[in-house]
Amino acid sequence: AQSVTQLDSHVSVSEGTPVLLRCNYSSSYSPSLFWYVQHPNKGLQLLLKYTSAATLVKGINGFEAEFKKSETSFHLTKPSAHMSDAAEYFCVVSEGGGYQKVTFGIGTKLQVIP
Amino acid sequence: SAVISQKPSRDICQRGTSLTIQCQVDSQVTMMFWYRQQPGQSLTLIATANQGSEATYESGFVIDKFPISRPNLTFSTLTVSNMSPEDSSIYLCSVRDRTNTEAFFGQGTRLTVV
Numbered sequence A: 001a002q003s004v005t006q007l008d009s010h011v012s013v014s015e016g017t018p019v020l021l022r023c024n025y026s027s028s029y030s031p032s033l034f035w036y037v038q039h040p041n042k043g044l045q046l047l048l049k050y051t052s053a054a055t056l057v058k059g060i061n062g063f064e065a066e067f068k069k070s071e072t073s074f075h076l077t078k079p080s081a082h083m084s085d086a087a088e089y090f091c092v093v094s095e096g097g098g099y100q101k102v103t104f105g106i107g108t109k110l111q112v113i114p
Numbered sequence B: 001s002a003v004i005s006q007k008p009s010r011d012i013c014q015r016g017t018s019l020t021i022q023c024q025v026d027s028q029v030t031m032m033f034w035y036r037q038q039p040g041q042s043l044t045l046i047a048t049a050n051q052g053s054e055a056t057y058e059s060g061f062v063i064d065k066f067p068i069s070r071p072n073l074t075f076s077t078l079t080v081s082n083m084s085p086e087d088s089s090i091y092l093c094s095v096r097d098r099t100n101t102e103a104f105f106g107q108g109t110r111l112t113v114v
Helices: none
Strands: A003-006 A010-014 A017-020 A022-024 A031-038 A046-050 A056-058 A064-068 A074-076 A088-097 A102-104 A107-114 B004-007 B008-013 B018-026 B031-037 B043-049 B068-072 B075-082 B089-094 B103-104 B109-112
Touching: A003 A088, A003 A102, A010 A017, A010 A074, A017 A107, A022 A031, A022 A064, A022 A088, A031 A064, A046 A056, A046 A074, A046 B075, A046 B103, A064 B031, A074 A088, B004 B089, B018 B031, B018 B089, B031 B075, B043 B075, B075 B089
Parallel strands: A010 A107, B008 B109
Antiparallel strands: A003 A022, A017 A074, A022 A074, A031 A046, A031 A088, A056 A064, A064 A074, A088 A102, A088 A107, B004 B018, B018 B075, B031 B043, B031 B089, B068 B075, B089 B103, B089 B109
């Protein structure tokens, strides 16, 4: 069985400061991991994905995430927040590689303060 | 990538009525997925729709409540039947890319049942 835990339901940062959105996962097999972003009244957009290649994954809009097997974590980071980053972020896990049966985290709402 | 159009984007419906949500993809795909996102919660898979066969429903979802059509490789509908306020959610259509490592989502249908 697989599961994903997003440790913070809300994160608030000032514009220009670093962003850290935390995600821990549980999986019986080698997982694939994804981060999606959902802007208000928009569909979900893929930010980045880990599918057993390099453990440090770079995504769009300056985001990156590091797969740490020993910590079962896949935290999302960005060096400097922009106002346009304000959105909801979902961590997603899939067992067995690729996008098989997937489990979504509950989401983290990111607020960026000017 | 795939572009997904969902209609309607939002609706307010009376309890006891039904609403059909349409999902159109700009390319042919084998499987289409329907998700529900209840207020303050994450995405839950309702069913997987394959062209030419019955949809496969997840635990807790039944065909009588959420009938699905999949008449061709670019289109699907989800009907929310005999609605109650508990059905108020965002409903999202999703497809996957050819390598099955990325999912694309429609912008969702925000349903309010009164």
